[in-house]
Amino acid sequence: MKILITAGPTREALDPMRFISNRSSGKMGYALAEAAVAAGHETVLVSGPCSLTPPEGLAKVVQVISAADMAEAVKAEFPSCDAAVMCAAVADYRPKNYSSSKIKKNDGEMVIELERTEDILASLGSMKKPGQLLIGFAAETDDMEENALGKLQRKNLDWIAANRLDLPGQGAESNTNTVVLYSVNGDRIVIPLASKKQVAEAILKNTGVNK
Ligand code: CTP
Secondary structure, eight states: OEEEEEESBOOEESSSSOEEOOOOOSHHHHHHHHHHHHTTOEEEEEEOSOSOOOOTTOSEEEEOOSHHHHHHHHHHHGGGOSEEEEOOBOOSEEESSOOSSOOOOOSSOOOOOEEEOOOHHHHHHHHOOTTOEEEEEEEESSOHHHHHHHHHHHTTOSEEEEEESSSTTOSTTOSEEEEEEEETTSOEEEEEEEEHHHHHHHHHHHTTSOO
8 A cells, every 4th residue: 555654743934043843753653654664555754854764665755844845745645645644743833924034032022923724634634535544643631532533523534543642651752652543433442552663553553554
């Protein structure tokens, strides 16, 4: 199968020096890419800025910076893919105005106006053709199951992998993770705490990407 995987954070620039981003390390997405290659899939990795080296054997790596760059790359690849796993922590907002000159400080407070970025996963959900498998992630601090199931429906996903951000041993910067997989058919599968490599293999196996 041809598999599209996204990983890492995005960066939303304020000026040539500064950006808004998040703590995603890219580890879960790179582990998914490695597991997809190991299973023999033609694997395309679209990655936001992170310090990891892409695994050997990928069909293609697209390095992007912003949510807008990621949206463009992902929407170009998705139509030719059998499955997509959106693991990237895409910024939901970007600065409304980019300053090409470095912003200088003043006395007093500063307010940055933000505007919404495209919800890439929701765009893929509306582009999805019969036979294509779409898998999202939900990183939550509160009401994990309710939030994950809401995203599964709203974004027209087949599966969502939910994890808690507020517990040790899982989430953004950790080497380990534990997720609960929810399917549109009502499946609920717990992947217990393990290395992100093992969790990646379990996600691909349980969602039917790997046979
Ligand atoms: N995602 C995306 N594009 C965005 C934001 C998120 O494609 N602009 C994807 C992520 O890759 C992930 C899923 O959507 O697979 C969940 O992201 P999250 O930010 O947790 O969901 P939201 O719908 O933004 O919900 P909320 O802000 O309410 O948590």
